[in-house]
Amino acid sequence: MHVATPVVLSPMAGVTNWPFRVICESYGPDGLYVAEMITARALVARNPKALRLCRFAPGEKIRSLQLYGVNPAIVEQAAKIVIDENMADHVDLNFGCPVPKVTRRGGGSALPWKTDLFREIIQRVVKVCDAANVPVTAKIRVGIDHEHETFLEAGHIAQEEGCKAVTLHARTTAEYYGGHSDWSRIGELVGALDIPVFGNGDVWGANDALAMVSETGCAGVAIGRGCQGRPWLFADIKNAFAGSDERIDPALGDVCTVIERHAQLLTEFYDGDERMAVHDLRKHVAWYLKGFPVGGSTRRAFMECENLEDVRREIGKLDPDIRFPERVVDKPRGRVRFAKKVHLPYGWLESRETTHAERQALFGDDPMDASY
Numbered sequence: 001m002h003v004a005t006p007v008v009l010s011p012m013a014g015v016t017n018w019p020f021r022v023i024c025e026s027y028g029p030d031g032l033y034v035a036e037m038i039t040a041r042a043l044v045a046r047n048p049k050a051l052r053l054c055r056f057a058p059g060e061k062i063r064s065l066q067l068y069g070v071n072p073a074i075v076e077q078a079a080k081i082v083i084d085e086n087m088a089d090h091v092d093l094n095f096g097c098p099v100p101k102v103t104r105r106g107g108g109s110a111l112p113w114k115t116d117l118f119r120e121i122i123q124r125v126v127k128v129c130d131a132a133n134v135p136v137t138a139k140i141r142v143g144i145d146h147e148h149e150t151f152l153e154a155g156h157i158a159q160e161e162g163c164k165a166v167t168l169h170a171r172t173t174a175e176y177y178g179g180h181s182d183w184s185r186i187g188e189l190v191g192a193l194d195i196p197v198f199g200n201g202d203v204w205g206a207n208d209a210l211a212m213v214s215e216t217g218c219a220g221v222a223i224g225r226g227c228q229g230r231p232w233l234f235a236d237i238k239n240a241f242a243g244s245d246e247r248i249d250p251a252l253g254d255v256c257t258v259i260e261r262h263a264q265l266l267t268e269f270y271d272g273d274e275r276m277a278v279h280d281l282r283k284h285v286a287w288y289l290k291g292f293p294v295g296g297s298t299r300r301a302f303m304e305c306e307n308l309e310d311v312r313r314e315i316g317k318l319d320p321d322i323r324f325p326e327r328v329v330d331k332p333r334g335r336v337r338f339a340k341k342v343h344l345p346y347g348w349l350e351s352r353e354t355t356h357a358e359r360q361a362l363f364g365d366d367p368m369d370a371s372y
């Protein structure tokens with residue numbers, strides 16, 4: 001599977017549903033746009049919320065889903081559903097989530113520490129997906145903390161077991177979203193593996209994307225928070241990789257056109273439920289308006305919208321000619337804090353392979369969902 005621009009919309013729970021993906025893809029029609037993580041157990045149980053997250057818009061060129069789970073048998077079953085029901089063209093596996101609710105159960109970024117479990121999940125999913133020619137990739141972090149790094153070993157296992165690429169978010173679980181993504185680790189992984197490595201973490205502007213590729217030799221860049229409220233970043237990145245300096249510099253009126261479109265698409269996503277749509281839109285509006293000189297009362301008014309008409313009314317009150325604020329262009333956005341503490345299952349760090357008792361304790365009650 002090839003994409004002309006080496007850019008990936010990194011999966012973000014609560015963010016990268018199809019309305020947001022469609023908007024991002026409209027700016028950079030030749031990247032890879034990944035849906036948010038789907039809890040394998042929820043998919044297997046055919047939980048309606050999970051099924052909604054698996055939907056794609058008709059125009060999406062590559063249907064890319066991310067699965068999350070701890071129990072290899074359940075993740076395999078989820079992959080079978082995806083394949084048997086032709087739900088995706090690409091499956092990514094989440095081994096990067098740092099949220100306590102997830103790592104406390106041995107999931108996300110805690111999982112590669114247990115090499116047997118990590119290997120088994122990949123092995124089973126690759127077997128199912130290979131039969132349908134659907135590529136599998138893995139998304140990992142550097143490790144749990146700097147005393148417990150896992151990325152090199154995890155990268156090798158992923159490669160051995162047939163992953164077609166690996167994405168490295170170059171922070172540890174303990175670093176959460178604080179500090180900096182240490183791109184030198186991406187370079188290390190590129191040097192260690194034969195399969196493509198996507199670099200991830202702290203790409204806030206198109207020049208960061210170029211810098212990450214030139215500093216690390218990575219095959220492409222995965223963008224998370226940098227496109228929150230700035231989906232046109234994908235156009236900037238496409239231009240940058242094509243050697244052009246052209247960047248999108250939207251005025252508030254242009255941003256409002258995107259907000260309105262986003263609201264409409266979310267309404268479709270929620271099957272016509274405008275209330276759910278505009279509630280989902282709230283966080284996006286906060287991101288879209290970041291840095292613009294619009295007052296607290298305007299922001300609050302958006303947070304109180306209950307339908308599309310309310311959103312349009314608030315948009316109508318804004319001055320369309322205000323330029324995009326220079327000071328937030330290509331700057332960090334979204335969450336940026338360190339973890340208070342890494343939560344792991346009892347005794348997790350004592351061995352690199354799961355014991356029988358650990359497996360029993362882990363698989364007894366998988367989480368139905370997890371939010372970042």
Ligand SMILES: Cc1cc2nc3c(=O)[nH]c(=O)nc-3n(C[C@H](O)[C@H](O)[C@H](O)COP(=O)(O)O)c2cc1C
Pocket residue numbers: 010011012013014015036037066094095096097139169181200201202203222223224225226334335372
């Ligand atoms: C709100 C939010 C939700 C996220 N959800 C997911 C997810 O579902 N799956 C995943 O692999 N990573 C998830 N991530 C991590 C991002 O994909 C990405 O790895 C991380 O934000 C670092 O990249 P950035 O510096 O470009 O934001 C999430 C991050 C944020 C901020």
